Amino acid sequence: MNTSANDDSLAVTTREGRRFWNYPRPGYEGLRRWLPSWRFVLVSMVAVVCLVVGGGFVAYSRVKIPDYNADVRDQTTTVWFADPARSGDPSAHGEKMGQYPGARREIIPCDEADAESKGQDSWIPQHVKDAVVASEDRGFWTDSGVTVRALAGRGGIPTLTQQYVDNYYDGTRSGYFGRLEEALLVVKINQEQSKDEIICRYLNTIYWGRGETYGIQAAAQTYFGKDAKDLDVSEAALLAGIIPSPNRWDPADNPEKAEQRWNRTLDYMVADPKLKTGLTAEQRAALTFPQVLPYQPEPVYAGPNGYLMEAARQEAAALVNVSEAELMRGGYTIITTIDQDMQAMAVESGRRLIEGELSGGAAPSLCDPDEDPDCPGTLRVAMVTLDPADGSIRAMYSGQDFLADQYNRVTQGRAQAGSTFKPFTLVAALEDGISLRSVYSGASPRTFDVPGKDWTVVNYGNASYGDIDLLRATADSVNTVYTELNIEVGPERTASVAQKAGITPPPGGELSQTQSNVLGSDAVRPIDMAQAYGVFAEQGLKAEPHIVSRVIGPDGATWDTDTRTTRVFPADVMADTVTALQGPVQNGSAREHVAPLGRHIAGKTGTSSDNKSAWFVGFTTDVVTAVALTQEGPGGSEVSITPWGNVIQVTGGSWPAALWADYMGPVLDLPAYAEDTPFPPPANVGR
DSSP: OOOHHHHHHTEEEOTTSOEEEEOSOTTOOGGGGTSOOHHHHHHHHHHHHHHHHHHHHHHHHHOOOOOOOGGGGOBOOEEEOOOTTOOSOTTOOOSEEEEOSSOBOOOOOSSHHHHHHHTOSOOOOHHHHHHHHHHHOTTTTTSOSOOHHHHHTSSOOOOHHHHHHHHHSSOOOOHHHHHHHHHHHHHHHHHHSOHHHHHHHHHHHSBOOTTTBBHHHHHHHHHHSSOGGGOOHHHHHHHHHTTTOTTTSOTTTOHHHHHHHHHHHHHHHHHOTTOTTOOOHHHHHTOOOOOOOOOOOOOSSOSTHHHHHHHHHHHHHHHHTSOHHHHHTBTOEEEEOOOHHHHHHHHHHHHHHHTTGGGTTOOOOBOOTTTOTTOOOEEEEEEEEEETTTTEEEEEESOSOTTTOOOOTTTTOOEEOGGGGHHHHHHHHHHTTOOTTOEEEOOSSEEEEETTEEEEEOOGGGOOOOEEEHHHHHHTTOHHHHHHHHHHHOHHHHHHHHHHHTOOOOTTOOOOOSGGGGGTOSEEOHHHHHHHHHHHHTTTEEOOOBSEEEEEOTTSOEEEOOOOOEEOSOHHHHHHHHHHHTHHHHHSTTHHHHGGGOSOOEEEEEEOGGGSEEEEEEEOSSOEEEEEEEEEOGGGOEEOOOOOTTOSSOOTTTHHHHHHHHHHHHHTTSGGGOSOOOOOOOSSTTO
């Protein structure tokens, strides 16, 4: 039988006559006819290896290291009190005021030399790196970054490099192809980044429990109250041991498990000769389990400092030109202008007022008119202190707890200025050449002919003073004299002077230019009134109020607030203005509470119609403080202040002046303000 046809149907013959596909194999019987030859096996294996290697090379070359996960660069932004030493170093600061909410992290350099080059105060010591390597991945310093078991998803512990990739980049990838892609990425990163760079980024990234503590620096601070550079070997071993489950193994909650992990880490450190720390068995035996601090979540905005934190956040974001959200997670250092001692004094005096200690035990109305229909309203207090030389806010008080009332009455609130507006009319008159010795009628009541009507004005208590000069009229805050003066200079001039001094109109509005503006019909902010009177104190130089002195970025970049002054009024006019404003303190409406301080102080009381607001704004040559009291009725309405203590009406000369004196007495004893400097003498008082 001719079999050549069957053989040809199963084989491919080349042009030389040799078959490439040689099955079934001729010359063999049975199963051997179908088994491949060793040549075929060898060629096939080489081909497969070439395909795998070639495919792997192509896949490796196509893998790109992605951008890092933006969240891992989030850092804590911290707010600090001003430098208590007033050293002049713009980067110096006092104690920490607080931190903004979010991930608590501070990215620090990998070693001391790197920290010195970047001007940072902390770094990651070698024994911290070794403790983490010993606990998490003892082959880290020499491996390729990937283990087969972890790659296959069969329960293997991921290498430290794999954990780094999972945390620092876009997270784990699922499925076999995803894990293969991740393995190639790990290998590539292991080739392109140094081991030191990998472990330092890892240590700056990972989660360490206790709320939102991320990174070794924040962990060192929250567990031990120190910087990472100051961690000892024992403390480093504890932090390394709890990495896999920091919330369950926190030593404060689970000391047995934490100590077991601590012992494990130290044993591994002793057993590994490749670690640079070189921990010996004798050294290890001498170590004791470290004590950690109890976990106490920081109340970010609670208490009176919440107003400072909020104001600093808004101002710093504008200074750096980022959004407030970006500022809070950007790792910035915000150095405020707030003097911690003065702030504490302001808070204490505010407490003494609202709890009745300043008034012999009788407390102001503090009930909630929206819950109690018989409640007349709740007293609101605003107090702010400025350095008039540069506009820095040294203290600011708007209440005892920001969380209970988040409305800042210093920077947001407005209240009718009352007689604190009269000095603006006085400045306009002095600029026009009118002397402090100019005489006007202080009779009460008086009727003035104003466009469209006759306007009757009375003095406080309807007191009549006869013919008096502007010095006496200022000291006694005589309404009828100042009304005539305002008509003489023009109410638009009063409004112009007020705005030049720093009084801002309400949003979308303007300051009143009617004859009544001299009596304080405009509602103004306490911060503006402090700035305006600061212009008087600084003899006509104006500085913008600010609570932020400097912002330092995580890379060392700095932003400083502009503290330059501009002249808005002549010095001689200011000298005469301040001369007149010493009258209310020496023998006028503020005499009872402020004069006993025995210092050169100028200022002005103010009370609105119906006693809905009461003010005292006072200053020395180098500090100015504004105090404003209001009372909040139902739905946030402004109602008359309910009298308390030994007063029939709450006027500027009563509790506002008393609060000012209670607070400023200790302030004026501070070294920065201890010198009692007289004001400049009047320039034209005799004209």
